[in-house]
Amino acid sequence: MAILSDIIETFIKSLLEENDGEKLQIQRNELASQFSCAPSQINYVLTTRFTTDKGYIIESRRGGGGYIVIRQTKDSHEHVKDMINEKIGESITCDCALSLIEILLDIEILKDREAQIVKTAINDRALVSINCEDRNKIRAELLKSMIMVVLS
Template structure:
């Protein structure tokens, strides 16, 4: 059985795909009511599943009941997206954060499933030698290097 977070994510993505607009405006409280959950559960899904590195931009509007606007990032230039991702990686990155970026690239059809699996393997802690002291720094270097190669082939 799917977790509630997965169900909410799928529901929002279906709404985005079926929308004729490049953005989706939803009421957080209404969505929480629909799924019989706390509004904080909706916030959790939005902040973890709809991030800029996964190709989404979230705006919150307060007042009058409030609403959330979800936009699919439409980068006019792959260099813009590349800069966003490289900035997100920084000088070190955890494996879980790397996975989010890698999955976002796959969902955005920038990398294939095979490339996705390769990137996950080469950034995994088990891939690094036990003597590597700063795995997160090495992981960031490897991930940035691979992403530069991927984006150079796109342009």
Template sequence: MANISELIERYIKNLLQESQGDSVELQRNELAAQFKCVPSQINYVLSTRFNTENGFIVESRRGGGGFIRIVKIPLEQHGDPAVQIYRLVGEEINQSQAENIIKRLAEEELITLREAQIFRAVVDRNSLRLELPWRDSLRANLLRVMLAAVFRES
């Protein structure tokens, strides 16, 4: 059974798919009531699963008429996806950030599911047996090299 964070994430992504545009507006309290959780659980899902690494912008307005607007940003709309991902990776990247980028690439169908599995295995901390910050630096370098190889073929 999926945990509450996964259920909330799936629900929001389904709303985004069904929406006419690339955004959806939600009420944090209504969403919390629907999933029988505290509003901070909604905040957690938004900050960990709907961030820029995952291709989203979250806007919120607090107060009585407050809302949360989640905007999906497809890579293709903003220039070369390879350049965008290269910038996201940077000179150092931790495992969680790398996995988010890999997940996004697979969701956007810029890499195959098999490529995503290979990418995850390569950037995993168990594969990179180095101390920090060397591990995050090597992970970023490996990810950039793999991405360059994939995008060069396209």
């Protein structure tokens, strides 16, 4: 059984898809009423599931009923490049790299096959001959290079 956060996330994503990924304007209180939950539950979903790392921009307006605008940024390669430079940096662990690849899959920057190739190339088994101190640095460079090729 799906938890309420998953259901709310799926609902919001389906609304975004219906709008062809354009901005979506919703009222927090109306959404909370629809799902019989507190508005803080909606806030939780928005702040954890619709982050800039995952390709979303959230704007909140108060007054006059108040509303939230959600924009999907999956077509913005500049945003992805900034995220990559911020997340990867000079070095990255295998777990963090795999998490980043999942985000890139979710925002449709990588396709399934590309993601599998990248995961295989940056896995600890592929880098086993490199000493532990340098492994995360090499992984970061590989990951950046492969993602930049996909973005170009």
